[in-house]
Amino acid sequence: MAVNLPRGFRAGAVRAGIKPSGKPDLALLASGLPASWAYAATQNRAAAPSIHRGRALYAQGGPLRAVVVNAGNANCATGERGFRDDFLMAELAARRLGLPLEEVLTASTGVIGVPLPVEKIEASLPQIALTPTVEAFAEAILTTDLVVKVAEREVAGARIVGVAKGSGMIHPNMATMLAFLVTDAKVPQEALRASWRGVVDRTFNQVTVDGDTSTNDLALLMANGAYGEVPLGPFFEAVEEVARELARKIARDGEGATKLMTVRVQGAATEEEARRAARAVAASALWKSALYGNDPNWGRILAALGNSGARFDPLKVEIRLQGIPLYRGGALPFDRERASQAMRAEEVEVFADLGEGPFSAEAFGCDLTEGYVRINALYTT
Amino acid sequence: MAVNLPRGFRAGAVRAGIKPSGKPDLALLASGLPASWAYAATQNRAAAPSIHRGRALYAQGGPLRAVVVNAGNANCATGERGFRDDFLMAELAARRLGLPLEEVLTASTGVIGVPLPVEKIEASLPQIALTPTVEAFAEAILTTDLVVKVAEREVAGARIVGVAKGSGMIHPNMATMLAFLVTDAKVPQEALRASWRGVVDRTFNQVTVDGDTSTNDLALLMANGAYGEVPLGPFFEAVEEVARELARKIARDGEGATKLMTVRVQGAATEEEARRAARAVAASALWKSALYGNDPNWGRILAALGNSGARFDPLKVEIRLQGIPLYRGGALPFDRERASQAMRAEEVEVFADLGEGPFSAEAFGCDLTEGYVRINALYTT
The missing domain is CATH 3.10.20.340 (ArgJ beta chain, C-terminal domain)
Structure with a gap:
């Protein structure tokens, strides 16, 4: 089933040649309007440059407009170079979308310790076709996940769509949990951030496949307001339902899992x-x-x-x-x-x-x- | 190789019929002299009655003379009855050895949630032949361990002998780590207790087979003084070497382990x-x-x-x-x-x-x- 993104969001993906399998591996998610956002990231001390950059953007407190994600390479434990490469990936996406650099978040998942092939990203980013559907994005962020993970809810006319990747492993390294929730509801950034931590603690942080927490985990919630205001109580209930559904899909698709x-x-x-x-x-x-x-x-x-x-x-x-x-x-x-x-x-x-x-x-x-x-x-x- | 216990200690075991395999499963370790002792036990909230009893004896601060151990039944999650059965096992051992009840420690390992067959213990305890060697005891405390775990050191003429069981599982339940170290060195109880926690933290508490901590884990150090005083620095070094060697043997014999x-x-x-x-x-x-x-x-x-x-x-x-x-x-x-x-x-x-x-x-x-x-x-x- 094709799931449309909430109003004002578009997404797409391309084969950049980062995954050895040749599957789509570079994805973009963008909002036509500046979005308020909330964010939670791994506590791992060996966190990847994308996580460090995300935390810094979060602390600045400005709006967010886009996320660029690559799968197949975690750009983690890649030394000083990793920070430069992460910055470059953000810059390429910002240029592609005509956005200020600080409104573009990065996320990476895949092999650890191998330099990010930025030249492949540079060559492929312009080819990403942005559409109102979530499928291409949801597929491109997977590593060895067996299934695409999407969940959606409607609340007072506004929509919430979430997509996640879970605990697959890509040669030769580790699982990463990524979750992106987007909504066209209009929600002030403070309200979003005040509630998101609790939602994440009750959902994504309650998933365990093998007790190992990745260096690249993150969970993002973006609200671009294209639909308008909604009552916040039901809104956060719906957000939590989406997060919970994704969390369960991640657990079900754990490596080797049969149940x-x-x-x-x-x-x-x-x-x-x-x-x-x-x-x-x-x-x-x-x-x-x-x-x-x-x-x-x-x-x-x-x-x-x-x-x-x-x-x-x-x-x-x-x-x-x-x-x-x-x-x-x-x-x-x-x-x-x-x-x-x-x-x-x-x-x-x-x-x-x-x-x-x-x-x-x-x-x-x-x-x-x-x-x-x-x-x-x-x-x- | 037969390992003799330090002076003044004797041990033995018998087939009581608690293990379905019919192997020896009831063991006794006794000191002819009152021994100072130190003890560390599982932090598991669902700790077995033997652990609760051991903690109470420890707090009383008196000397210890004997340990009775059964394998094949953890006597854990057995309700109020479990506490009575543990008390009975201690009483039977005290009677057999002619000791006050509060100088006998109990330990159990094996299946959880099944009542302890105290009548089998009552029938078999008198048949245990106490000898100066450790082998029968070391074998009887095992569950699905593949090998007996014994380590020994000498320090300034005194001896330290340790025996442990590790992470095997007995149908249908969990691993237990038990360790008993005995020495004929004369060491005041306060010194023994002051050092034991640190030794355990650096050795037994650094073993992990699968992250699950049993309800019945304990590590005991008994010093009966039959040899006499020794310099405490080298003594505790030797104690730690014994504990470390046992810890490594437990890890090596982890369930399914190949290395x-x-x-x-x-x-x-x-x-x-x-x-x-x-x-x-x-x-x-x-x-x-x-x-x-x-x-x-x-x-x-x-x-x-x-x-x-x-x-x-x-x-x-x-x-x-x-x-x-x-x-x-x-x-x-x-x-x-x-x-x-x-x-x-x-x-x-x-x-x-x-x-x-x-x-x-x-x-x-x-x-x-x-x-x-x-x-x-x-x-x-």
């Missing part, structure tokens, strides 16, 4: 503890392996909760898997075969009530499979 | 940051997969360092793998085939200099293999 895991934790003493507890379960290698093997091994869920740092008394905890109660202050009798059958699904839900307080959270993950190991080990040598 | 990884980090701003940085590399699923595939993928090492929370400037970082420089503020040219060949070893060393300060640390891990996934997934259903 999506949603962990819902309630009864935590604080929201942060709820989030940590949910993430700990979604990230546990032991539990992820059991999930793969359809083994209703609740002891691993309990142990992961116990490692999360969230406070609880094991005698008050309740654990359910696909709705089946497995543990309530102690092992419950349950039909192991039936529970295992219930795990043979595309989506598996883990529920835990910590019995400690009023806070809840979700996390999104996938199973750990031999495929994950093969993709990441038996592939370059 | 031992030692990560040495230097140049960190604080000791804690050095430890976190080293652990992050040893724990990275992406890097562990590359290690398995003999892929000298330094980008994953850099990204793991970046995720550790340790401060550094990527332009000042240096990374070496098996002594081969791969990165110094940027990618270095290196012979990829030669580096890959160098990784085809039983032991692989990762070295990173963060260029930020004077602190260094080690961490111990293993590769992530299809075997790990198989052991933990494709095994119960």
Whole structure:
């Protein structure tokens, strides 16, 4: 299905020859109007030049008009040269669109430690045809993702469209999570920024495929106001729905994954503890392996909760898997075969009530499979 | 090779029928003299009754005379009953040895959520023959470990013997790390306790097999003084050597592991940051997969360092793998085939200099293999 961008946005992509596969790998997203924007980026100390530049633009506080993204090369750990190349990529996009340099954000994903082929970007950027649809952009930002990830919502006549790439790996390096949400709603930059951090914390930051955070992760929200004002409560709810849908698509498409895991934790003493507890379960290698093997091994869920740092008394905890109660202050009798059958699904839900307080959270993950190991080990040598 | 315990210690084991395999699974370690002791236990919120009891004994501050350990059942998440059963196991051992209850520590490892078969322990404990050798004890505490783990040192005539079990899993649950170090040196309890935390932080707490911390982990050091006083500096050095050797043996015998990884980090701003940085590399699923595939993928090492929370400037970082420089503020040219060949070893060393300060640390891990996934997934259903 073709998804149109909100009013005033256009996007496109081209084959620049950065991906060894020869697939489209250079993408542009632009707004006809200056957009307010919010941004969240990786905390990795080895963050790429594009992340450093994005943070600087964010701090300046001006509007944003465009994003240029390349896939196939993360332009990370490329020394001083990497900063110059990132600047050049921004400059080429700004020139192409006739925009001031500080209104163009850059993003890169792909191999680490290899200089960015700026000459390929220079040669290909002018060939990008900008259209009102999102597909070409959504495809070009992928690395080894298996599927394109797009989500959309409407709110009081305005539209929100989000696109993301997830945890694929490109030879010989790491996953990057990129997410771009654009809307034609008119939202002041302060309001956008005040809410975005929370949305990201509840969605993209609750995705875990293998516990490794990339050097290039970012999540962007742009509002160009082409439609006009909308009530902010419903607007941010819709934004969060788009972000959540993308987060789940990223988890489902994790490397080697055969199923999506949603962990819902309630009864935590604080929201942060709820989030940590949910993430700990979604990230546990032991539990992820059991999930793969359809083994209703609740002891691993309990142990992961116990490692999360969230406070609880094991005698008050309740654990359910696909709705089946497995543990309530102690092992419950349950039909192991039936529970295992219930795990043979595309989506598996883990529920835990910590019995400690009023806070809840979700996390999104996938199973750990031999495929994950093969993709990441038996592939370059 | 038979390893004798230090003077005044005896140990033994028996088949109590707790392990489904029928192997020895109930073990006793006892000192003829009251011993000073130090102890470190899991921080897991879902800690087993044996851990709660051990912490209480520790806080009382009295001497220790014996440890009773069962393998095959963790007696964890077994509700109120679990606390009673743990108490009963201690009582049975105290009666067998003619000791006060509060001088007997308990430890359990194995399946979670299944009541401890105390009647089997009651029937079998009297049959344990105590001998001056460590082998029977060392074997009985194992679960799916492939090898017995023993280490010993002599210091100024006194002896230190350590035994550990590592990250095997017993159906249907999780790994536990247990370590018991005993010495006939005479060391005041305060000195023992003051140093033990640091030793554990630098050794056992730097082992990572899959990032999951068990509900039953503990590390114990007992000094019965049967030999007499020794200089404390060399003594604690020797204790740390024993602990380090055991930690490395645990990592090497990680589930599915084909090789031992030692990560040495230097140049960190604080000791804690050095430890976190080293652990992050040893724990990275992406890097562990590359290690398995003999892929000298330094980008994953850099990204793991970046995720550790340790401060550094990527332009000042240096990374070496098996002594081969791969990165110094940027990618270095290196012979990829030669580096890959160098990784085809039983032991692989990762070295990173963060260029930020004077602190260094080690961490111990293993590769992530299809075997790990198989052991933990494709095994119960």
